Amino acid sequence: MNQKENTTPAIELNGLTKHFGDFKAVDGLSLTVRSEEIFGLLGPNGSGKTTIINMISGLSKPTSGEATVLGHNILHDTRVVYAALGSVPQETALYEELNAWTNLSIHATLYGVPRSVRDKKITDMLNLVQLYDRRHSRVSTFSGGMKRRLALARALLHDPLLLYLDEPTLGVDVQSRRAIWNYILDLKKKEGKTVLLTTNYLEEANALCDRIAIIDHGKLVALDTPINLKRRYGDTVMEIETTSSVSAQLSERLRTLPGVSEVIQEDKVLKVTMSADELSVTGQLITIVTQEINIKKISQREPNLEEIFLSLTGSGLRD
């Protein structure tokens, strides 16, 4: 891919819509995925994530709107887009009855990797995901983590600029998950790849993604960096442990502070929930409490994406 394409957005969706009969799976979605960023797509089951991905990858035609990948219209330059896209589907789509090397070899043929460099590239990729020693083993004998790593190696084999990862660590043990995270982060850092991923794990989105789009009912609900999302939509919970029980009047007084949404009193512990945008009231809150009683311990829990997600979509992440 040339230099010009590196400066264009990796993915640009304009009013993307998909109808299945009367059902609107995707409803006028517009967003941009920048070049060389890790972009997370989050949404509950049936939110339209898969349909969006299918349209971006050319497996489904939009009812209306436009999708461009690296400046190429997916409908007009489909094969160019395919060549630039590396894909790791959720179910890995590996030929499990064949060995690891053959899987990569088939991929190399399908993506036009020249024969002269094919063996070296396959070797490099298998080494990258630490599967070179198992190159002659049938994929069906691999663990879930090994299959994911092999699928990642396969997706990288033709040196794509844009990598799409569908639930990259689903069903993978903790060690493999960390390894895969490191691969993904390196893809951006060392290789300058753009990564689009969907994940069920908000911890994963938090650890990997530069920006996250939350989709619900086919619409974009929120789009920002994880930090900004927490700041805008999350609540911080401050736990204040006191030397003796606090009065009901104190709780009432704290509730009147700007940004405080909830105060729960449990014996000698006060749990104060406040908007992440209004953290400036923290000092005021502590002052009010110390006027009445001594504080033994203060702890503050950061808002998490799960809460943000729930507050935005009204449902948990299931898919």
Add this chain to the structure above:
Amino acid sequence: MNILRIFPAYSSLLVYLDNGDKDIRSSLTERAFMITSIIIPINFLLLFLLFALTGGQAPTAIVLEDKGPYAQQFLSAMEHSHSFIIQQTTSVDAKTLMKKGQIVAIVTVPANFDSLVRDGNQVQLPVVLNNLDVDFTNDIRRAVPLAITSFYANTFPNQVVIRAHEVDAYSHDTGYIQYLVVSLMVVSIMLGGLLQAGSNAAREYEKGTIKELMLAPASIWAIQIGKILGALLLNSLSAVVMIIVIVFLIGVWPEHWDELFAFVLLLMITFVALGALIGTLIRRRQAVIPLSIGLSIPVFFISGAFGPAEWGDQVTAAITQLQPVYYGIAIFQHAFHNFTTTSTSPAIDGFILAGFAALIVTISAVALSYSRGRGDIH
């Protein structure tokens, strides 16, 4: 980067070969399925062969109560009528065989047969008939009078003044089995092609690997032709076994070996492509198998398997000309027996079959391409 520019023709060739190779390797790992795909077409061939062998002639008991020369000549006439499997027995044994359902008819030559014939008197020939199957019943109803006529023609040549003067279209007769087995080979190749390619195509959807193919920049044509090539090679195993069975076991020697190999290849391409199309559309191997068998059997019956299709009713003949098995049977009958069973020449039939092959390959590639844009591959 424009992949079309860096994806030259030789890369497409590699896609054909590697994709075909991949399908062969995948099939070979599923041995039970692989064996089934080879065995079923051969089984189909043998099954219908047995059907033809058992159903060709009516088992008949003949009870000779008269041992005179006329009675013996009548027995000989029956034996040469090509309609009976004669079992000469006693009246009691014949009744037992009839009771057991082992014979269709009992023909009794009465004790005074010779004297009645010699004196020119009418002879009542008792024929006891098990008429539970009209096909066999009618065989007997046709064959007994024919045997009587043959008896008179041979015994009293001056009394039978009308003689058939037979002029044969071909230098030698061809047995029913020898004719049928060629038609069976065509349908067996059809079944093998549908099963092999249909299963290969459906497996990609069942296992989700279709996504790897659909997201690749390689041409859909190259992908589908690669799949057809793989199935073609596997199907050829089945075809080779069938040729060995027909030539060396049944003893039907082809008149034109070159035509045979060319037409086997053409026929395999046609039906492997049809199998790939069915597998692409149905996407489930469990459904491909019954559909393949269900499609092959009726097509076999209407396509002139037992004799030229034009000998049947006009509507059926017209319908059967719209599908490739009709032309396959015609060109195979020519390759094996030098027969012309259609109104067109074998060369024209071959061209029409090639047209079917090209059309079905095209439709199967279009179906795969359509599958790419449907958005139902998850």
